Amino acid sequence: MISSTLLPADSHQQLRIRRFLMSVAMYFLSGVPQAVALYNGLSPGWVMLVWAVYAVVINLAFYLAFRFGFNLRFKDPSLTIAQMAAAIALVLFTQIYAGEARGAYLVVLLIIMVFGSYKLHTRQLLLMSLLTIFAYGLTLPLVREVEGEQFNLGVEAVLWCSFSIFLPFISVLGGSISQLRKKLVTSNAHLQEVLRQVTELATHDELTGVYNRRYLLEMLSHEKNRTDRGGAGFCVCMLDLDHFKRVNDTHGHQAGDTVLKSFAATIQPLLRSTDFFARYGGEEFLLFLPQTSIEMAQHCLKRIQEGLATTTYEGLPKGFRVTASIGVAQYHQQENIPGLIERADKALYKAKQNGRNRMEMATVPRSIRI
Numbered sequence: 001m002i003s004s005t006l007l008p009a010d011s012h013q014q015l016r017i018r019r020f021l022m023s024v025a026m027y028f029l030s031g032v033p034q035a036v037a038l039y040n041g042l043s044p045g046w047v048m049l050v051w052a053v054y055a056v057v058i059n060l061a062f063y064l065a066f067r068f069g070f071n072l073r074f075k076d077p078s079l080t081i082a083q084m085a086a087a088i089a090l091v092l093f094t095q096i097y098a099g100e101a102r103g104a105y106l107v108v109l110l111i112i113m114v115f116g117s118y119k120l121h122t123r124q125l126l127l128m129s130l131l132t133i134f135a136y137g138l139t140l141p142l143v144r145e146v147e148g149e150q151f152n153l154g155v156e157a158v159l160w161c162s163f164s165i166f167l168p169f170i171s172v173l174g175g176s177i178s179q180l181r182k183k184l185v186t187s188n189a190h191l192q193e194v195l196r197q198v199t200e201l202a203t204h205d206e207l208t209g210v211y212n213r214r215y216l217l218e219m220l221s222h223e224k225n226r227t228d229r230g231g232a233g234f235c236v237c238m239l240d241l242d243h244f245k246r247v248n249d250t251h252g253h254q255a256g257d258t259v260l261k262s263f264a265a266t267i268q269p270l271l272r273s274t275d276f277f278a279r280y281g282g283e284e285f286l287l288f289l290p291q292t293s294i295e296m297a298q299h300c301l302k303r304i305q306e307g308l309a310t311t312t313y314e315g316l317p318k319g320f321r322v323t324a325s326i327g328v329a330q331y332h333q334q335e336n337i338p339g340l341i342e343r344a345d346k347a348l349y350k351a352k353q354n355g356r357n358r359m360e361m362a363t364v365p366r367s368i369r370i
Contacts, residue, residue, distance in 0.1 A: 013066060016071065020062055026087070026111060026115065031052075033101065034094060037101050047094055051090065062079065084113075088132050096142050102143075117177050120174075121178065122174075122179070125171035205279040209261070210268065210278055210279055217337065223290050224337060231291070233293065238341070255313075258313055262322075263285075264285070266307045270307055327347030329347060347359075
């Protein structure tokens with residue numbers, strides 16, 4: 001695990017640093033053949049020293065750029081091309097003095113192209129490979145100067161031709177992998193969105209956006225179990241819009257949908273984050289207030305009534321208002337959920353009978369009456 005102090009807080013920057021650390025690992029790995037060449041006298045010691053100093057300085061510079069956000073000033077914040085160019089320059093320098101081991105260094109250039117496939121398109125990778133091939137060709141006169149009579153033009157021609165054939169091929173292959181990876185990321189994001197929508201439909205009412213009846217009943221069952229184990233009590237409130245049929249008959253069903261959505265939108269901001277508000281059916285809504293006494297529930301419902309008194313409804317006449325009749329029931333231990341909702345429903349019916357736009361408290365279950 002990488003210490004959090006070494007990584008920036010931004011997740012995108014963290015990803016860029018993790019990719020950068022992959023390139024650092026490549027430097028370490030490519031140092032192995034360099035050390036073996038030095039040990040066997042195939043490469044001078046000063047080349048190894050230059051290689052080590054260059055690797056440390058260039059990678060430290062890239063790390064500081066990522067760590068402090070300097071990379072964000074560039075079009076490509078991952079600095080992929082810059083990292084590739086720095087690595088290619090070091091490989092081309094060291095292979096000049098590699099002698100018979102030159103082929104081992106050229107393999108590293110193929111790995112660098114694979115690294116580029118994480119971010120670059122096929123055309124960018126091809127351009128990098130062609131520039132690398134050209135730069136490698138320019139180093140051949142230097143190789144001849146260093147090796148003198150030991151320089152074998154035929155061997156070098158074979159190496160250069162092989163390199164010129166396979167490097168573009170690796171670039172095209174890497175670009176294809178990059179495109180497939182990006183398509184996979186897009187498809188995964190689309191799948192996540194579909195799953196989110198499916199989950200939303202499974203738990204929420206499509207019209208109003210509040211919870212649906214099934215999900216609220218599940219939450220009520222969980223709360224009942226918690227309360228029966230010694231938790232604080234809770235209340236349920238049944239709300240029914242007064243004269244809703246009149247709204248549909250007078251203004252149309254679209255206006256009725258507007259009223260339902262506005263009604264829900266008015267109530268939700270007045271609730272706690274722990275409360276559950278659901279459409280129970282038609283114009284009936286069920287409000288579930290966890291860890292709430294009957295007195296606390298009454299205060300909450302008064303805020304709701306006050307909010308409804310000032311709610312406006314788009315497309316309906318100015319001054320149009322909707323009221324709600326409310327039945328409130330407090331849960332008593334070991335009571336079943338259907339019985340609790342039935343008590344709230346009876347209290348709602350009583351509120352309707354007593355003139356609407358009011359709340360009524362449910363009677364206590366017979367099983368616990370004195």
